[in-house]
Amino acid sequence: MLIALADTVSFSWDVFADIQMLLHYHFMQNAYLAATLVALVAGVIGYFMVLRDQSFAGHSLANVGFAGATGAALFGITPVVGLFLAGLLAAVGIQSLNLAARQNRQSDIAVGAVFTASLALGFLFIHLSTQEYAANVYNVLFGNVLGISDADVRVIVWSTLLLMAVLLFIARPLLFASIDPDVAAAHGVPVRVLSFGYLVLLALEVAVAVQVVGVLLIFALLVTPAAIAQYVTTRPAVSVLLAVALALLFTWVGLAVGYVTPYPVGFFITTFAFATYVLVRGGQFVWERTINRGGTIHRARTAMGGSV
Numbered sequence: 001m002l003i004a005l006a007d008t009v010s011f012s013w014d015v016f017a018d019i020q021m022l023l024h025y026h027f028m029q030n031a032y033l034a035a036t037l038v039a040l041v042a043g044v045i046g047y048f049m050v051l052r053d054q055s056f057a058g059h060s061l062a063n064v065g066f067a068g069a070t071g072a073a074l075f076g077i078t079p080v081v082g083l084f085l086a087g088l089l090a091a092v093g094i095q096s097l098n099l100a101a102r103q104n105r106q107s108d109i110a111v112g113a114v115f116t117a118s119l120a121l122g123f124l125f126i127h128l129s130t131q132e133y134a135a136n137v138y139n140v141l142f143g144n145v146l147g148i149s150d151a152d153v154r155v156i157v158w159s160t161l162l163l164m165a166v167l168l169f170i171a172r173p174l175l176f177a178s179i180d181p182d183v184a185a186a187h188g189v190p191v192r193v194l195s196f197g198y199l200v201l202l203a204l205e206v207a208v209a210v211q212v213v214g215v216l217l218i219f220a221l222l223v224t225p226a227a228i229a230q231y232v233t234t235r236p237a238v239s240v241l242l243a244v245a246l247a248l249l250f251t252w253v254g255l256a257v258g259y260v261t262p263y264p265v266g267f268f269i270t271t272f273a274f275a276t277y278v279l280v281r282g283g284q285f286v287w288e289r290t291i292n293r294g295g296t297i298h299r300a301r302t303a304m305g306g307s308v
Helices: 002-006 015-022 026-051 055-074 079-101 108-127 131-142 150-179 181-186 191-213 224-232 236-260 265-307
Strands: none
Touching: 015 236, 026 055, 026 150, 026 191, 026 224, 026 236, 055 079, 055 108, 055 191, 079 108, 079 191, 150 181, 150 191, 181 191, 191 265, 224 236, 224 265, 236 265
């Protein structure tokens, strides 16, 4: 149906007409609402993920979510519930291993141990799956934002409200603990509690975001916008706003292009995010080379003038 629909629609120069076309069908209304809420939270949580150097932890929680979602579908439970429960158990496991090692930050060893165990479970659930179950696995891996139901939207709305409320409450101490955990602990900030709480929030966001981009493409919303924002500015508030704006832009444009083409929405969201990241890094490299070259020429001219 979607492929046939894509063959009959296209964009025009009338922006308002294009917006009406995009939002004409109920499934697109659900897709835009759900994807907007997911991108909004992903921009904020992704900022702290990049700041805390926990990209590997986020990737691991996504794959843990894969095991949870596939297991939930296998046993007839809602995949979102399985995603969050698996993420919560993974957060407990990572934090427990770190406490045993007496570390404030998540170590790659602890994250990797939980990551490999979750993959093993995922493979087991796939082995036990049926042909009908395989379609659910595909949606978990790559997302299915155009197939989000009204019930899924309600779950995403309530999850977004909860996540944003908690993030606003812990934003300042979490920022302090992310920048310098030792100094924050010396000032009485509960660094380990915040670290575990952040992992739980990340697990919940992964559970929600998987419906949009899937576990294999989740970095497109969680990491890339935040990474771009932190290359552009070092001011926390501006960086968070920029990360949210970029996540929304990639999501909205990806949905629009995916609507008029027969190709997956997750592919476009990920591609636009990666292309922007490459452009920003490339532009930064050229700018730094230009500044360094200009400084070298200026110093050389000054030295020549001095010698004369």
